[in-house]
Amino acid sequence: MADLNEALGEMLARYRHRANLSHEACAFECDLHPTYISQIERGLKFPTMRTLFLIGKALKVAPSQIVRDVEERL
Amino acid sequence: MADLNEALGEMLARYRHRANLSHEACAFECDLHPTYISQIERGLKFPTMRTLFLIGKALKVAPSQIVRDVEERL
Numbered sequence: 001m002a003d004l005n006e007a008l009g010e011m012l013a014r015y016r017h018r019a020n021l022s023h024e025a026c027a028f029e030c031d032l033h034p035t036y037i038s039q040i041e042r043g044l045k046f047p048t049m050r051t052l053f054l055i056g057k058a059l060k061v062a063p064s065q066i067v068r069d070v071e072e073r074l
Numbered sequence: 075m076a077d078l079n080e081a082l083g084e085m086l087a088r089y090r091h092r093a094n095l096s097h098e099a100c101a102f103e104c105d106l107h108p109t110y111i112s113q114i115e116r117g118l119k120f121p122t123m124r125t126l127f128l129i130g131k132a133l134k135v136a137p138s139q140i141v142r143d144v145e146e147r148l
Binding site for chain 2: 008048063
């Protein structure tokens, strides 16, 4: 499922850019580390559902919308 | 976010029952351990996105549908 993590990372990066947030600003909103955000976006880390919900909240995107976008890319 | 894991666990248990699969049968389909499935359903483990997609596939439910159901319960 390497593709899953890549697709998810790409979608999160896209939504983060759309929200005009840096890694640092996004990480601050989520109370996560900027490096972790960057690793998720590059498909290097497997985020938990909890992380998905935290990032969705920070980027003002429904987690289900992010997951639907990922499904369409697989 | 304890509620998130509880809501997710409840939804997964519901979909598993609907698919008429035991913990063991579901775990076999996902290539995960039955105990892990049980722990997720009881909100004791934080599943990754990869796990969500594996379980969704086994239960023939779109992962985005599961996430949408969770959002409605939070």
